[in-house]
Amino acid sequence: MNSKISKSAVSTSNAYQPAFFYNSAREGMRDLLENVPLSEGGVLLPGFIGWSPREGSGVFDPVREAHIPYGFYSLNGDLSVDIDDLERRLEAGTFNVLVLIHYFGRTDPYLKRVRQLADAHGALLIEDLAHGFFTARGGGEAGRHGDASLFSLHKQFPLTDGGLVSYANPRLVSGQVETRPELASKVLSYDWRGIAKSRRRTFATLTSLLSDLPELDRKFKLLWPALDDHDVPQSLPVYILGENRSQIYDRMNADGYGMVSLYHTLIPQLAGGFPSLVTLSRHILNFPVHQDVDHTLLVAMVESFRSHLGPPDEAAW
Numbered sequence: 420m421n422s423k424i425s426k427s428a429v430s431t432s433n434a435y436q437p438a439f440f441y442n443s444a445r446e447g448m449r450d451l452l453e454n455v456p457l458s459e460g461g462v463l464l465p466g467f468i469g470w471s472p473r474e475g476s477g478v479f480d481p482v483r484e485a486h487i488p489y490g491f492y493s494l495n496g497d498l499s500v501d502i503d504d505l506e507r508r509l510e511a512g513t514f515n516v517l518v519l520i521h522y523f524g525r526t527d528p529y530l531k532r533v534r535q536l537a538d539a540h541g542a543l544l545i546e547d548l549a550h551g552f553f554t555a556r557g558g559g560e561a562g563r564h565g566d567a568s569l570f571s572l573h574k575q576f577p578l579t580d581g582g583l584v585s586y587a588n589p590r591l592v593s594g595q596v597e598t599r600p601e602l603a604s605k606v607l608s609y610d611w612r613g614i615a616k617s618r619r620r621t622f623a624t625l626t627s628l629l630s631d632l633p634e635l636d637r638k639f640k641l642l643w644p645a646l647d648d649h650d651v652p653q654s655l656p657v658y659i660l661g662e663n664r665s666q667i668y669d670r671m672n673a674d675g676y677g678m679v680s681l682y683h684t685l686i687p688q689l690a691g692g693f694p695s696l697v698t699l700s701r702h703i704l705n706f707p708v709h710q711d712v713d714h715t716l717l718v719a720m721v722e723s724f725r726s727h728l729g730p731p732d733e734a735a736w
């Protein structure tokens with residue numbers, strides 16, 4: 420008898436998204452770039468990519484090490500894609516790979532348009548979700564439009580290392596070799612929904628506390644006053660209007676609050692490229708919102724922030 424509906428799923432290709440675990444997201448990106456067939460052409464990246472003496476650049480190092488030509492496109496002040504600039508760059512150059520970063524776990528609002536542009540120019544779209552594992556797993560659009568998605572596991576889970584590449588397009592998998600398959604079990608050993616809830620709650624509480632400060636819009640601005648339903652933040656970015664971002668960072672850390680400054684310095688390849696993004700890198704500061712943040716200390720953390728804000732400098736925004 421001809422089976423019309425089988426008793427259980429048997430198709431290994433239906434909804435198949437092969438996943439590869441690595442020591443880091445950058446190692447996974449390198450494996451991708453070395454194994455995905457790329458004809459003549461380069462990688463187009465956003466113009467806000469950080470570098471530090473200790474870590475190098477997690478985004479750019481794999482491109483540089485793979486000796487692939489590269490270019491950059493601009494972003495808006497809230498770190499979303501500047502679509503007009505992206506379109507211009509895609510038209511002006513030859514790019515096989517387009518990288519979209521969902522900064523600090525926030526889904527880029529122009530993701531679908533970016534996908535259309537990638538298709539129109541024959542480029543693969545890589546969604547960099549280094550900061551957005553929980554965002555991608557939360558039911559929203561992030562991670563659903565790229566040919567592949569990158570995740571930095573140690574930035575989201577209490578792991579000392581770990582990266583993941585998930586291929587929505589399994590045809591891109593040829594010789595990739597994962598180096599840390601055992602990380603799958605570690606990642607599955609945490610309550611993702613619980614972590615997402617905790618991060619979102621901390622973000623909301625902090626946003627509300629920061630919004631109540633009289634210094635808002637005079638000494639600092641919120642990059643994202645609201646969070647989309649499915650977004651799970653890696654941190655909460657603010658823009659310091661004065662020139663004292665590094666001082667606030669140092670002083671708050673001395674007070675015991677683990678502030679983050681992920682993109683304090685941009686890679687030298689970006690020098691002079693996008694002045695507004697260079698300015699942003701000098702003024703951005705990130706509050707921690709991870710799952711270990713003690714809610715009872717949020718008021719004190721915001722008080723510490725306020726005490727170190729200092730005089731306003733409106734000209735910077």
Ligand SMILES: Cc1ncc(COP(=O)(O)O)c(C=O)c1O
Binds near residue numbers: 443446520
């Ligand atoms: C946006 C972004 N993508 C990728 C990476 C690389 O992550 P990993 O440290 O796991 O290599 C980083 C961090 O450096 C990052 O900030």
